[in-house]
Amino acid sequence: MKRIRSVVRGVGSYLPRRKLTNQDLEKLVETSHDWIVQRTGIEERHIAEEDETTSVLGIKAAEAALADAGLRADDIDLVICATSTPDYTFPSTATMIQTGIGMTHGAAFDLQAVCTGFVYAVATADKFLQSGSHKRALVVGAETFSRILDWNDRTTCVLFGDGAGAIVLEAQEGEGTSCDRGVLTSHLRSDGRYRDKLYVDGGPGSTKTTGVLKMEGREVFKFAVGMVADVVQDAFKATGTSAEDLKWFVPHQANKRIITASADKLGIAPEKVVITVNKHGNTSAASIPLALDTARKDGRIKDGDLVMIEAIGGGFTWGSALIRW
Numbered sequence: 001m002k003r004i005r006s007v008v009r010g011v012g013s014y015l016p017r018r019k020l021t022n023q024d025l026e027k028l029v030e031t032s033h034d035w036i037v038q039r040t041g042i043e044e045r046h047i048a049e050e051d052e053t054t055s056v057l058g059i060k061a062a063e064a065a066l067a068d069a070g071l072r073a074d075d076i077d078l079v080i081c082a083t084s085t086p087d088y089t090f091p092s093t094a095t096m097i098q099t100g101i102g103m104t105h106g107a108a109f110d111l112q113a114v115c116t117g118f119v120y121a122v123a124t125a126d127k128f129l130q131s132g133s134h135k136r137a138l139v140v141g142a143e144t145f146s147r148i149l150d151w152n153d154r155t156t157c158v159l160f161g162d163g164a165g166a167i168v169l170e171a172q173e174g175e176g177t178s179c180d181r182g183v184l185t186s187h188l189r190s191d192g193r194y195r196d197k198l199y200v201d202g203g204p205g206s207t208k209t210t211g212v213l214k215m216e217g218r219e220v221f222k223f224a225v226g227m228v229a230d231v232v233q234d235a236f237k238a239t240g241t242s243a244e245d246l247k248w249f250v251p252h253q254a255n256k257r258i259i260t261a262s263a264d265k266l267g268i269a270p271e272k273v274v275i276t277v278n279k280h281g282n283t284s285a286a287s288i289p290l291a292l293d294t295a296r297k298d299g300r301i302k303d304g305d306l307v308m309i310e311a312i313g314g315g316f317t318w319g320s321a322l323i324r325w
């Protein structure tokens, strides 16, 4: 049966000017390049300067995605920005991106699911497009996690980086099979009982401050692989596909060990796994679109390829989406 699919028309990304290497971090906290690489796979990350706010990064990524799609702001009628580090409590970063790209019509809003934000945003945009209410969505993941890190806490400050990525989704008619191009299925989960494992200890409604990130790293690691595997299996089941059919596995880039353990558990061959955490660190909601853009621009992701995205983040939230490019 024919149905509307949300087809990827373009992808883009942007990284802050300043790079911070593990060697740079050795001068800030008691750590070492070897420890960071061994435990996480991270070698360097980009850190935003004061003038590079989340919306500034998001606008650049959005412009790059529009250019890649061969579209203009006038062609878009929905902007969703996944972020946990908005420029302001309000207005939303999405409306700032909307203005930044010169768009004065349509709707724009932020979505907050921490590191799973981009997967949640893709799923949400897909439902808007499938309903027929909107035709083309700009889905942005943009973060400046450097602003909410405790730079004296070596257990967290070495893990994160800043950046932004975006995709343009367009409503197109498909045949209703897994051979269609576009978002084929999405699976979102959350369980707030895990709050204390990964959270920020401030906010406008509680402390009236921004707060800093707190994480029980080992605990997060323990749950991550199983949760990720569950939602990826759900996506396979819903579409009658398998790990064999996948061309690319593009997970949230938190930690190389979590990524490889997840791929291993799911039976996904290592050469199908896109890894950018070595260069970007964990950029939360920006990490998947940054990785998608990297793999598209270097020629790995081609039209027609089956691509699985997945993430787990604070909340916990977790989810997957299967996309035929």
Ligand code: ACO
Binding pocket: 030, 031, 032, 035, 036, 039, 040, 114, 115, 154, 155, 156, 158, 198, 215, 216, 217, 218, 219, 220, 221, 254, 255, 258, 282, 284, 312, 313, 314
């Ligand atoms: N440099 C050097 N030593 C360190 C550092 C550091 N930066 N950080 C911690 N250590 C020490 C610890 O103090 C500890 O020392 P001790 O044995 O003397 O007590 C030792 O290293 C081991 O610490 P652990 O926390 O047990 O190290 P672990 O092997 O678990 O690695 C890590 C820590 C990398 C955080 C890991 O647990 C992990 O990756 N967890 C998942 C975190 C994650 O991916 N979170 C993001 C997912 S959700 C999201 O993206 C928001």
